[in-house]
Amino acid sequence: MPLWHHYHIPTTVEEALAHLARYDGKARIIAGGTDLLIDLQHTEKGAHTLDALVDVTRIQAMTEISASEGWIYVGAAVTHTAVVDSALIELQATCLVESCGVVGGPQVRNVGTLGGNVAHALPAGDGTTSLIALDAEAHVAWADGRREWLPIGCLFKGPGESAIDSTRDVLVGFRFRPCAQREATAFKRIMRPQGVALPILGCAVWLKLDDRSDHCADVRICIGPVGSIPARASEAENALRGQVMDDETIQAVADIACQTLHPRTSKYRATADYRVYMIETLLKQALPLAARRAQTGIAQAEGVGLG
Amino acid sequence: MSQLNLTVNGTAHTLNVPESRTLAEVLRYDLGFTGTKIGCEEAECGICTVHVDGVPVDSCIYPAFKADGKKISTIEGLATHDAEGEEHLHPLQQEFINHCAVQCGFCTPGLIMTSAALLNENSNPSEQDIKIALKDTYCRCTGYTSVMQAIKSAGGILRGDGPLPVNEPAVDEPTANISRSLKVPDIVDRVTGRAKFSDDYTFPDMLFARTLRSAYPHAVVLHIDTSRAQALPGVRAVLTAEDIPGENIHGLVHLDWPVMVGVGQKARYMGDAIAIVAADSQDIADAALGLIDVEYEVLGVVDNPIFAHSPEAPILHEGREDGNLLKHIKVRHGDIEQGFAEADVIIERTYHTPTTEHAFLEPECAIGVPAGFNAEHSKLTVYVGSQIPYQDRNQIARAMNLPDEAVRVRGVLIGGGFGGKEDIAGQIHVSLLAQATQQPVKMLYTRQESLLFHPKRHATVIRIKTGAKKDGTLTAVEAELYGDGGAYASLSDKVMTRATTHATGPYNVPNAKIDCFAMYTNNPPSGAFRGFGVTQSAFAVEQNMDLVAEALGMDPVQLRLINAQKVGVTTATGQLLRESVGLIDTIDKVTVDMRGGLNGSFRWGWQEGDKAYGWGIASAYKNTGLGGGAPDKSEAEVEAFEDGTVAVRTSSADMGQGLVAVLAQCAAEELGVPYERIRVLLSDTDLTPDGGPTTASRQTYMSGNAVRHAAANLREALTSVVSEEYDKPPAQLRFEEGLVRVNGTSIQFGEAVHLAKEQGIATRIRHEYWGPKTQPLGTGGDMHFAFSYATQAALVSVDLNTGAVHVEKVISATDIGRAINPLLLQGQIEGGIVMAMGNCLTESYIIENGVPWSTLLARYKMPSIKHTPEIISHLVEDRSADGPYGAKGVGEIPSINTSPAIANAIYHAVGVRVFSIPVDQDALLRAMRTGSTEVHTAWHDVR
Ligand SMILES: Cc1cc2nc3c(=O)[nH]c(=O)nc-3n(C[C@H](O)[C@H](O)[C@H](O)COP(=O)(O)OP(=O)(O)OC[C@H]3O[C@@H](n4cnc5c(N)ncnc54)[C@H](O)[C@@H]3O)c2cc1C
Ligand code: FES
Ligand code: FES
Numbered sequence A: 001m002p003l004w005h006h007y008h009i010p011t012t013v014e015e016a017l018a019h020l021a022r023y024d025g026k027a028r029i030i031a032g033g034t035d036l037l038i039d040l041q042h043t044e045k046g047a048h049t050l051d052a053l054v055d056v057t058r059i060q061a062m063t064e065i066s067a068s069e070g071w072i073y074v075g076a077a078v079t080h081t082a083v084v085d086s087a088l089i090e091l092q093a094t095c096l097v098e099s100c101g102v103v104g105g106p107q108v109r110n111v112g113t114l115g116g117n118v119a120h121a122l123p124a125g126d127g128t129t130s131l132i133a134l135d136a137e138a139h140v141a142w143a144d145g146r147r148e149w150l151p152i153g154c155l156f157k158g159p160g161e162s163a164i165d166s167t168r169d170v171l172v173g174f175r176f177r178p179c180a181q182r183e184a185t186a187f188k189r190i191m192r193p194q195g196v197a198l199p200i201l202g203c204a205v206w207l208k209l210d211d212r213s214d215h216c217a218d219v220r221i222c223i224g225p226v227g228s229i230p231a232r233a234s235e236a237e238n239a240l241r242g243q244v245m246d247d248e249t250i251q252a253v254a255d256i257a258c259q260t261l262h263p264r265t266s267k268y269r270a271t272a273d274y275r276v277y278m279i280e281t282l283l284k285q286a287l288p289l290a291a292r293r294a295q296t297g298i299a300q301a302e303g304v305g306l307g
Numbered sequence B: 001m002s003q004l005n006l007t008v009n010g011t012a013h014t015l016n017v018p019e020s021r022t023l024a025e026v027l028r029y030d031l032g033f034t035g036t037k038i039g040c041e042e043a044e045c046g047i048c049t050v051h052v053d054g055v056p057v058d059s060c061i062y063p064a065f066k067a068d069g070k071k072i073s074t075i076e077g078l079a080t081h082d083a084e085g086e087e088h089l090h091p092l093q094q095e096f097i098n099h100c101a102v103q104c105g106f107c108t109p110g111l112i113m114t115s116a117a118l119l120n121e122n123s124n125p126s127e128q129d130i131k132i133a134l135k136d137t138y139c140r141c142t143g144y145t146s147v148m149q150a151i152k153s154a155g156g157i158l159r160g161d162g163p164l165p166v167n168e169p170a171v172d173e174p175t176a177n178i179s180r181s182l183k184v185p186d187i188v189d190r191v192t193g194r195a196k197f198s199d200d201y202t203f204p205d206m207l208f209a210r211t212l213r214s215a216y217p218h219a220v221v222l223h224i225d226t227s228r229a230q231a232l233p234g235v236r237a238v239l240t241a242e243d244i245p246g247e248n249i250h251g252l253v254h255l256d257w258p259v260m261v262g263v264g265q266k267a268r269y270m271g272d273a274i275a276i277v278a279a280d281s282q283d284i285a286d287a288a289l290g291l292i293d294v295e296y297e298v299l300g301v302v303d304n305p306i307f308a309h310s311p312e313a314p315i316l317h318e319g320r321e322d323g324n325l326l327k328h329i330k331v332r333h334g335d336i337e338q339g340f341a342e343a344d345v346i347i348e349r350t351y352h353t354p355t356t357e358h359a360f361l362e363p364e365c366a367i368g369v370p371a372g373f374n375a376e377h378s379k380l381t382v383y384v385g386s387q388i389p390y391q392d393r394n395q396i397a398r399a400m401n402l403p404d405e406a407v408r409v410r411g412v413l414i415g416g417g418f419g420g421k422e423d424i425a426g427q428i429h430v431s432l433l434a435q436a437t438q439q440p441v442k443m444l445y446t447r448q449e450s451l452l453f454h455p456k457r458h459a460t461v462i463r464i465k466t467g468a469k470k471d472g473t474l475t476a477v478e479a480e481l482y483g484d485g486g487a488y489a490s491l492s493d494k495v496m497t498r499a500t501t502h503a504t505g506p507y508n509v510p511n512a513k514i515d516c517f518a519m520y521t522n523n524p525p526s527g528a529f530r531g532f533g534v535t536q537s538a539f540a541v542e543q544n545m546d547l548v549a550e551a552l553g554m555d556p557v558q559l560r561l562i563n564a565q566k567v568g569v570t571t572a573t574g575q576l577l578r579e580s581v582g583l584i585d586t587i588d589k590v591t592v593d594m595r596g597g598l599n600g601s602f603r604w605g606w607q608e609g610d611k612a613y614g615w616g617i618a619s620a621y622k623n624t625g626l627g628g629g630a631p632d633k634s635e636a637e638v639e640a641f642e643d644g645t646v647a648v649r650t651s652s653a654d655m656g657q658g659l660v661a662v663l664a665q666c667a668a669e670e671l672g673v674p675y676e677r678i679r680v681l682l683s684d685t686d687l688t689p690d691g692g693p694t695t696a697s698r699q700t701y702m703s704g705n706a707v708r709h710a711a712a713n714l715r716e717a718l719t720s721v722v723s724e725e726y727d728k729p730p731a732q733l734r735f736e737e738g739l740v741r742v743n744g745t746s747i748q749f750g751e752a753v754h755l756a757k758e759q760g761i762a763t764r765i766r767h768e769y770w771g772p773k774t775q776p777l778g779t780g781g782d783m784h785f786a787f788s789y790a791t792q793a794a795l796v797s798v799d800l801n802t803g804a805v806h807v808e809k810v811i812s813a814t815d816i817g818r819a820i821n822p823l824l825l826q827g828q829i830e831g832g833i834v835m836a837m838g839n840c841l842t843e844s845y846i847i848e849n850g851v852p853w854s855t856l857l858a859r860y861k862m863p864s865i866k867h868t869p870e871i872i873s874h875l876v877e878d879r880s881a882d883g884p885y886g887a888k889g890v891g892e893i894p895s896i897n898t899s900p901a902i903a904n905a906i907y908h909a910v911g912v913r914v915f916s917i918p919v920d921q922d923a924l925l926r927a928m929r930t931g932s933t934e935v936h937t938a939w940h941d942v943r
Helices: A013-023 A036-042 A080-085 A087-092 A094-100 A106-111 A114-119 A126-133 A234-240 A247-260 A272-296 B023-030 B091-098 B108-121 B127-133 B145-159 B187-192 B227-231 B282-289 B336-342 B389-400 B427-437 B447-453 B492-501 B534-552 B556-563 B583-595 B659-671 B699-726 B749-758 B822-841 B898-910 B921-930
Strands: A004-008 A027-030 A050-055 A065-068 A071-075 A137-141 A147-151 A156-158 A170-176 A183-190 A201-209 A216-224 B002-008 B011-017 B049-052 B055-058 B071-073 B207-213 B219-225 B235-239 B273-279 B293-298 B325-333 B345-353 B365-369 B380-384 B407-411 B441-444 B460-468 B474-486 B512-520 B605-608 B611-624 B633-640 B646-650 B678-682 B733-736 B739-742 B745-748 B764-770 B786-799 B805-815 B870-876
Touching (some): A013 A027, A013 A050, A065 A087, A094 A126, A106 B055, A247 A272, B023 B049, B127 B145, B145 B822, B219 B273, B273 B427, B325 B492, B336 B474, B583 B611, B583 B805, B605 B898, B633 B749, B646 B699, B699 B764, B739 B749, B786 B898
Antiparallel strands (some): A065 A071, B002 B011, B049 B055, B049 B071
């Protein structure tokens, strides 16, 4: 069975919305297609023919990376490769390069997009984890004509369930604040060599040191999957704010994270016990790395391509 | 339909194609660029990689219209042509050939295109750069070591630094053609995209076929209604069991597998065929499947072999005296009680190995052309990449109610087999549809269908008890094996026999009692898979050996040396080993390397930073040939021509292992004709005699011998002609360099052929080679005519923070009698090792109550280039008297002991022994943290 009948390549968001409106729920957005085509071909969820696909990868506003007015803007149709290649993002939002850099292999990163990663709404999409730690906002063009900037967390309704209806709405792009002095980020994840290409656990941190450069002024931590949607580890964050960034504190923060986050056992991926161990492992890697970056101002992404 | 503009390899195309096409489909089916291969349609395997505006993408999930207006580069565009039209290969193509980084060649276009994108950006990539770039482009054959060399070498050429030297293994006594790494004929076609695999063939008016498979693992089919499907426009035939003119049955050893499950019959696994459809397009055939209505009566499921053996289990095959017991295999040797009474140490443990999948990169495909279709197809003809063409012919004929001779099977290139292309896949089904429609019919399985359908490696539960004296001498082995045979017998009987007879390991064990129960279950059938059961038993045997060594306080190498089989030892099946037992040499070679001259300071395990490291060692042996009393023969034909060329013909399969080269080398050696003048034709049941199944590591030995003898007989015939003509004694004639030399003068080989023809002497000679006689199990004597031996040492690291296991290095030494083509042989070893790493670390085909969970390649991860360790491989050439030039089999031996070597290494690294694979880092870390020393669960137990 053909999986879709028509393929449209609009060049503006309005045009894309108009196509979607015309098909009234029977057309769907495609960006890289690395999630969508596999869903359509191989899962029951996807096993119904669509009238049309609407390709958003030639809409200029959705494929740009730019910096202005104190924000970094990344279009939703920017590929993982483009994020990885961006010197701007590497310097000022290192974690995003690190997370986009471990998605799939080069062929997947060359077409897969950050927007697709978020719209697919997995609780541990690698791009998503970093965007949460960056406290990013998403720009959404709703079918009813509204355009709004929303905290990214608002887009997630459940595992694989997004507030955005990709048969009607368009996720246009993301923005977040670049790291200022004494601020830095880091992303790490744990994989297993078997089974599906989803992390056992991913962790992104954004860290701000105070003037003394060894105390945590502020922190955001996203570890997932823990619940059904990506979320911040607020107890661990609270335990770190104001503390000196030494091994003892990091151990204490890791202990609190292990006690307060309740990851589940998921079939063929990981046991809850193992995930708890991994919370500690990840925090002990990511927090000191972010602190080092904040102290030195040098941020070189690690692990790109080694996912 | 809508207009699509693409520039492919520099040429602009405007096409009217459905908008639902993927780029891979447009390239392959609309434009005929069949060099781009499809292996999964999941963005997993990467072999469909092409460049879009210079960027590598997976064309299988890339909508064609996404590429509208863009420039596409495919493998066909990589080589350049000069003004005279002569082809100049790209350095990557050249170096893939030179470094022997091409085996079956099915992945090659993808690997080369992915590498080309890398070299375009960086012509001096590090190993790490290569691993990053090729991480998601799979090769199931090579093990990637040669691929990395080839890429680096091509980079050297592009930079102007020149190529890297080829990493040739050292061999004894090379001759003009033997023990030389001659290139596989036609290998150029595999790097240019010209090589044609089954799906690359098309015929006029060809139809596309699909199979409706059972909705349940165990159910009676009550009713089938095909009327809605028949009515769909474009559907040309819908067939069920009722439409089979002959017998509705197939099977390699036991006839127990229905071609289609008819009304009133039982489906016994989810892969069972219920109906088949041929239609004008794949899309219509797919749609028709959804319109076939089937009613079932669902039955209880037998989901594992131990339950299968219990009285409560539903019976799969009614009327069998033994119920679900497919075969009880016994080895009895010496006095087991006495053996354990003499032991100072007894170790008894239970091991689990999973069902695993061949994951050859080319999914099954068969094309049937009806009898009388055109001049070339006067008979019903089936094109297929099969390991056993003659048996295919026989099985097709039985179902079609035709004599064997009325069917022609034409083998085409095989994109990997590893044992998984021995059973019938679509061969019979396309025959039925071709005859019914009187049109050619192609049945290409999707990857997902391939995963569901074909026989796998047996999951086993192995309890093994080993006894030894204080001095290390083994006194007894007792073992009980359960093998999951799945729904149909396939080769279970033989595979599990091998697991049983090899369950002593390659050691002198005076007393043994081994029982194996091969059971029917509602899981996919199990059959042949590289290692043929020995992979499973070795996992248990070799870990028990290390446990014994530990209990005795003895070095594991020492324990193996004390007990190693050597000439004069009698195996547990009663076979006195009289020659060609190179095991001790393999142990010595590996140990020297492993200890790296550090005899005093060598450690089996240590910690460094966040990692624990450990070495582990394991040995193995594997029979060459069918053995067990099965008549083992291969027939080959050698024909010489007046132009000085020679044709070699036999029905044996080259799945990438390089058999064509080996056979050509044998003929060249015997006839003294340059290797390039030998043409080999394989696997056409009308034109090539039966070489027997390509299984059991037997073809170098069997077909190699058949060709060698046929060529030698031909040489003798020519000798007598020439010696008479020139009046010289035959002993003075030498066949070399394409000449027949007599005391200073010479004539061309072709001239000798001409003379023979003039005199009416046959220049086409067939030889039927019979392997040395073997004995059935239980009767003593020679159960096999040769064994290959191997020892491997693995160095692993275990991440102390995550439990993740990485294989850093593998040292192997393999006794193959003689390396006829050393570089091809090294490819078998490297590929075998990496495949076996998958067996230990990544692979498990998961089935839940008869329903496969591993329905996608994304759920079945095989080793990728990033897993590739440093591999050092040594050859031991302990000649076998009857093998061609002393050779024995190599296909399987490298994949047998890697898993236990890794498991032993993990133990030395972290003090935890893994009894079930694939290794679960989760369970391993939990054991490390809680101080437990044994892990009895594997990845698939995480739930
Ligand atoms: C082999 C392989 C490995 C992978 N590995 C990883 C991994 O390691 N980590 C990881 O996180 N992911 C991984 N993925 C998943 C996938 O590649 C990523 O999630 C990718 O970012 C998806 O982006 P896309 O552009 O391809 O999305 P698409 O497939 O095009 O779209 C995904 C979904 O989002 C919708 N959508 C896309 N863009 C928009 C938009 N702008 N507005 C509204 N709706 C939209 C689509 O309708 C669809 O429902 C892997 C996939 C493959 C095939
Ligand atoms: S990735 Fe495209 S066929 Fe496998
Ligand atoms: S040569 Fe790579 S899959 Fe066969």
